[in-house]
């Protein structure tokens with residue numbers, strides 16, 4: 501980590517992310533949905549935090565990202581902003597908050613900046629949302645694109661685990677990525693695409709590509725934090741690497757707490773007021 505290049509005492513901006521990419525430095529993003537966790541990730545050197553619509557699943561317990569609303573996400577974005585001082589906070593525009601057109605997109609994004617203090621927004625799609633991207637950028641709102649597996653389209657894609665961008669779909673994705681850059685996006689997430697397509701897009705764009713299941717050639721990486729830290733269990737996508745077993749640690753702690761309450765070992769005198 502070349503800490504000397506990153507600003508101290510102020511928020512990272514989209515220009516800092518571009519500068520890191522220009523000098524060939526790989527940087528990290530994680531999703532985040534609360535203040536405490538945000539502080540930990542910032543301390544670890546995560547440069548940008550995405551308050552993703554994956555919160556629909558990992559925070560709110562929905563089966564996919566479709567149901568979550570802007571009103572549900574705004575308090576989470578505000579919490580992550582309050583929990584950090586240097587990380588760039590990107591707020592995910594949920595399904596239904598921008599598809600209707602540039603006016604809807606602008607109204608939603610403005611709420612994120614004004615009510616929650618986000619520094620940037622993310623939306624899914626390429627050429628089909630290009631007018632939204634142009635309008636937001638024109639209004640001074642940094643926009644991150646999202647191509648490949650776009651979970652808000654789960655009902656069209658017919659599932660969530662499929663690798664996207666094979667064959668002709670790869671050419672379409674490539675054209676979408678170029679269109680996003682031309683429209684002024686400051687970065688683009690590539691989700692669940694072949695590594696070779698991730699390499700091609702990263703080589704063709706100047707703006708950073710942020711990979712999630714898009715191989716080793718992307719300029720930056722992002723993961724859902726509960727996947728990265730091993731809180732989620734069950735069948736996980738191939739690209740997920742669990743850097744801890746938080747599920748096991750939390751389970752063991754909670755089990756011990758339950759047992760100590762039952763056996764009256766907690767609270768003992770040392771944890772009681774005289």
Ligand code: KIV
Pocket residue numbers: 531550551552553554555592646689691712722723724
């Ligand atoms: O909502 C989210 O967490 C995302 C990431 C998977 C990139 O969009």
